[in-house]
Amino acid sequence: MPQLRQDLITGRWVAVATERARRPDSFTQAAKESIAARDVCPFCPGHESMTPPEVLAYRPPGTMPNSEGWWIRVVPNLYAAFRLEPDGQEQRAGRFWQRDAIGACEVLISSPDHRAPTPLLPGRQVEEMVQSYVDRYRQHARNPTLEHVLILYNHGRPAGASLEHPHSQLYAIGLLPPTYLEELEGARRFFEQEGECVFCRTIADERRAGVRVVFENGSFTVFAPYAARTPFETWIAPRRHVASFGDLDTGREKSALAEALQVTLRAFYDGLNDPPFNYYIHSALLKGNVADAWISDAYHWHLEIVPKLSIAAGFELGTGIWINVVKPEDSAAFLRERIAEGAGPPADASGARGVAPREPRFSAMRAIETSGGPGERLRRSP
Amino acid sequence: MPQLRQDLITGRWVAVATERARRPDSFTQAAKESIAARDVCPFCPGHESMTPPEVLAYRPPGTMPNSEGWWIRVVPNLYAAFRLEPDGQEQRAGRFWQRDAIGACEVLISSPDHRAPTPLLPGRQVEEMVQSYVDRYRQHARNPTLEHVLILYNHGRPAGASLEHPHSQLYAIGLLPPTYLEELEGARRFFEQEGECVFCRTIADERRAGVRVVFENGSFTVFAPYAARTPFETWIAPRRHVASFGDLDTGREKSALAEALQVTLRAFYDGLNDPPFNYYIHSALLKGNVADAWISDAYHWHLEIVPKLSIAAGFELGTGIWINVVKPEDSAAFLRERIAEGAGPPADASGARGVAPREPRFSAMRAIETSGGPGERLRRSP
Numbered sequence: 001m002p003q004l005r006q007d008l009i010t011g012r013w014v015a016v017a018t019e020r021a022r023r024p025d026s027f028t029q030a031a032k033e034s035i036a037a038r039d040v041c042p043f044c045p046g047h048e049s050m051t052p053p054e055v056l057a058y059r060p061p062g063t064m065p066n067s068e069g070w071w072i073r074v075v076p077n078l079y080a081a082f083r084l085e086p087d088g089q090e091q092r093a094g095r096f097w098q099r100d101a102i103g104a105c106e107v108l109i110s111s112p113d114h115r116a117p118t119p120l121l122p123g124r125q126v127e128e129m130v131q132s133y134v135d136r137y138r139q140h141a142r143n144p145t146l147e148h149v150l151i152l153y154n155h156g157r158p159a160g161a162s163l164e165h166p167h168s169q170l171y172a173i174g175l176l177p178p179t180y181l182e183e184l185e186g187a188r189r190f191f192e193q194e195g196e197c198v199f200c201r202t203i204a205d206e207r208r209a210g211v212r213v214v215f216e217n218g219s220f221t222v223f224a225p226y227a228a229r230t231p232f233e234t235w236i237a238p239r240r241h242v243a244s245f246g247d248l249d250t251g252r253e254k255s256a257l258a259e260a261l262q263v264t265l266r267a268f269y270d271g272l273n274d275p276p277f278n279y280y281i282h283s284a285l286l287k288g289n290v291a292d293a294w295i296s297d298a299y300h301w302h303l304e305i306v307p308k309l310s311i312a313a314g315f316e317l318g319t320g321i322w323i324n325v326v327k328p329e330d331s332a333a334f335l336r337e338r339i340a341e342g343a344g345p346p347a348d349a350s351g352a353r354g355v356a357p358r359e360p361r362f363s364a365m366r367a368i369e370t371s372g373g374p375g376e377r378l379r380r381s382p
Numbered sequence: 383m384p385q386l387r388q389d390l391i392t393g394r395w396v397a398v399a400t401e402r403a404r405r406p407d408s409f410t411q412a413a414k415e416s417i418a419a420r421d422v423c424p425f426c427p428g429h430e431s432m433t434p435p436e437v438l439a440y441r442p443p444g445t446m447p448n449s450e451g452w453w454i455r456v457v458p459n460l461y462a463a464f465r466l467e468p469d470g471q472e473q474r475a476g477r478f479w480q481r482d483a484i485g486a487c488e489v490l491i492s493s494p495d496h497r498a499p500t501p502l503l504p505g506r507q508v509e510e511m512v513q514s515y516v517d518r519y520r521q522h523a524r525n526p527t528l529e530h531v532l533i534l535y536n537h538g539r540p541a542g543a544s545l546e547h548p549h550s551q552l553y554a555i556g557l558l559p560p561t562y563l564e565e566l567e568g569a570r571r572f573f574e575q576e577g578e579c580v581f582c583r584t585i586a587d588e589r590r591a592g593v594r595v596v597f598e599n600g601s602f603t604v605f606a607p608y609a610a611r612t613p614f615e616t617w618i619a620p621r622r623h624v625a626s627f628g629d630l631d632t633g634r635e636k637s638a639l640a641e642a643l644q645v646t647l648r649a650f651y652d653g654l655n656d657p658p659f660n661y662y663i664h665s666a667l668l669k670g671n672v673a674d675a676w677i678s679d680a681y682h683w684h685l686e687i688v689p690k691l692s693i694a695a696g697f698e699l700g701t702g703i704w705i706n707v708v709k710p711e712d713s714a715a716f717l718r719e720r721i722a723e724g725a726g727p728p729a730d731a732s733g734a735r736g737v738a739p740r741e742p743r744f745s746a747m748r749a750i751e752t753s754g755g756p757g758e759r760l761r762r763s764p
Contacts (some may be wrong), residue, residue, distance in 0.1 A: 178701070313534075
C-alpha cells in the first residue's frame with residue numbers, strides 16, 4: 001500500500017509510492033559525453049575579462065584583481081534576474097502589479113579547475129568555497145533593502161546548470177521566499193506548542209531512529225528527511241542551534257560543513273555516477289529585518305540537496321504533493337554503504353541501527369587530494 | 383530592469399527576467415526520433431489485456447469490455463501512487479507519521495491511435511476525451527472518502543510522460559492539495575474584500591487588456607497569466623462562473639472546451655514543434671465535502687497548461703519563486719499568430735490591442751480530420 005508522509009516542519013505531504021519502487025542503484029547515471037568547453041569557459045583562469053569584475057577573490061598577495069592566480073572568485077551574474085538599484089520602482093495597471101526585481105545575483109566559482117566538481121576537490125578547497133559563501137552572505141546581510149540570501153548549487157544540465165565549470169550561485173533578494181515562509185510558519189507553530197526548535201527536534205529524532213542518517217561528524221548530521229520529496233533527497237544540518245547561516249563558526253564548524261558536504265556529494269558521485277542535483281542553504285531572514293526575536297530561537301539554518309532523478313510532472317505541479325518512488329530509508333542506506341566503501345570498514349558493521357560514524361572519514365578524499373594548497377591548479381587529469 | 387510580478391490569485395511572485403530574454407521561437411523543439419513502440423504499447427487496441435480491466439470505455443454496442451473497438455478507454459493505473467481501500471490505516475512512531483495513500487489513479491486513453499496527440503485528433507474525438515474527464519470526475523465525486531480530483535496530461539518525456547500513446551491521468555485523492563488550498567485562500571481573501579470571484583475578475587481584466595489573450599470562443603477564454611511561471615504558460619478558463627469541473631455543461635460548453643484545448647495545443651504543436659508540457663484541471667473540492675457555501679461563489683475551475691521549456695533549478699526549489707525568461711505578452715502574441723496562420727487572416731490585423739477572435743476557428747483542425755467518426759482508427763500516417 002502506498003503511503004503518505006507528512007513533513008513535520010512544513011506540513012507538506014509526500015506520497016511514497018512503493019508500487020513503483022525502484023532499487024536505489026537503478027538511478028545510476030549513464031556515462032556522459034565529455035564537454036571540452038575550457039577554451040571558451042568564462043570561469044576558467046585567463047578568461048577573467050569574460051565576466052563582470054570580481055566582487056571577491058581569494059588570491060595571493062600582489063596579484064591584480066581580475067587576473068589569474070585566484071583559487072576562489074566571485075563575480076556578478078551576467079544574466080541577473082535581480083538587480084541592485086537604489087530606488088525600486090513599481091507599476092500598477094488596474095490589478096496588474098509589478099515592481100523592480102531588487103537584489104543581487106552572483107556566481108561563486110568553486111575552483112580554477114574546469115573539471116573538478118566538489119567531491120573531487122582537495123578538502124581545503126571545499127573549506128575555501130564555504131568561506132566564500134559566508135563572506136558573501138555577510139556582505140549582503142548588511143544591506144537593509146534585502147530580505148533574504150539564498151546560496152545554491154546547480155550541478156549537471158538536467159538540474160539547470162548551463163555552464164560546466166563548477167560554481168555556486170547567490171541570490172540576495174528583496175522579498176520573502178514562499179518556501180522559507182512555509183518552513184518559518186511550521187517552526188513558529190512547533191515552537192509555540194513545544195517550546196523547542198523543530199529542526200533541533202528533527203535532528204535528535206533522526207539520530208535516535210538512525211535509519212535515515214547518512215553521515216555525521218563533530219558538528220553536522222546528514223540525513224534523508226522522513227518525507228523526502230525525491231529519490232535521494234538529503235539534508236545537512238548543524239547540530240548547534242543557529243538560525244542564520246551567516247553565524248557559521250568559521251573555524252571548526254566551517255571545516256565540518258565542508259567535510260559533510262564533500263563526503264555526501266562523493267557518495268552521490270561514486271554511487272550514482274555523478275547525478276545531477278541542486279542544493280541550497282535555507283537560512284533565517286537577514287538580521288536587519290528580524291523584527292521577531294522568536295525566529296532566532298525557532299529557526300535553524302540547513303542545507304538541502306535535491307537530486308534530479310525524477311521529473312516533477314502534472315501531478316506535482318497541479319497539487320504541490322510530490323511522489324517519491326524510493327523510500328528515504330533505502331536511499332540513506334545506499335549512501336551510507338558508499339561512504340563506508342570509500343572510507344574503510346563499513347560504518348554499520350553491526351547491520352543494526354545504521355547510525356553513521358561520528359568521526360571524520362577523510363581518507364577517500366585524501367586519496368585524490370593533491371599536495372598543493374588552494375591557489376595551485378589541481379593536478380588531477382581531466 | 384528585471385521585474386517581479388504578483389499573481390493576483392495565489393499571491394505568488396514571479397521574476398520576469400528581461401536580462402535573459404529569449405525570443406519566443408527560440409523554444410522551438412528539435413526534431414524528435416520516432417519511437418516505434420506500438421507493438422508493445424499497453425494502450426493500443428488489441429493489447430487490452432496488458433492493462434487492468436477498464437472502468438469506462440466508449441465502444442459500439444455489442445462489443446465486449448476489454449476488447450478492441452473502443453474509441454476512449456479508462457483503466458486503473460498499474461503503478462498507482464494512491465489506492466482505494468475501505469479502511470485507511472495510519473502509523474505513528476514518535477513524530478514520524480504516515481498514513482495509507484487513499485485514492486484512485488486512472489489512465490484515460492485519448493484515442494486508439496498511438497501517434498495522435500490532441501492537436502491532431504478529430505475535433506469530435508477531443509470532445510469525447512473531455513466527456514471521459516467529466517464522467518470519471520463525477521464518478522469519484524460521489525465517493526465521500528475523497529477530497530479532490532485532479533485530471534492531468536503529461537506530454538513528452540521531459541514532462542514526465544513515460545508512455546508515448548496519448549493519455550490523460552486522473553488522481554482522486556483523500557487529502558487537500560497545497561496548490562489548490564493556496565488558490566482557495568486567495569479566492570477567499572478576494573471574495574471577502576471585493577465580493578466577487580477573483581477568477582471572473584481576472585478573466586474580465588485580461589479580456590480588457592487583450593495583450594495576453596491567446597484565443598476565445600463562445601464559452602472559454604485562453605490567456606497567458608500575468609505572472610506566468612514558465613515560458614508559454616497558458617490558462618483556459620470558462621467565462622461562466624462554475625466552481626467545479628464536474629458541473630461542466632456537456633453540450634455547448636463541452637464542445638467549446640474541446641475546441642479551446644485543441645486550438646491552443648495545436649498552436650504549441652505548430653509553433654514550437656511539439657514541445658513537452660503538462661496540463662491539469664484545478665477544480666473545487668468534491669461537493670460532498672464542501673462545508674463552506676462561499677467556495678461555490680469564490681472558486682472557479684480552470685485548466686493550466688505549463689510547457690516544460692525551462693528547468694526549475696536551485697533558485698525555484700529553494701525559494702518557491704519562479705524565474706520566467708519570456709514575457710507572457712510575447713508568448714501570447716506568438717501563439718495568437720500561430721492560430722491566425724492556421725485559421726485564415728491574422729487575428730490581430732490591426733496590430734493594436736491584440737484581442738483574439740471570438741468565433742471558433744476550426745479550419746486548421748478540419749484539414750487533418752478524417753471523415754470517420756470516433757471509434758475508427760485515424761487514417762493519418764504515422
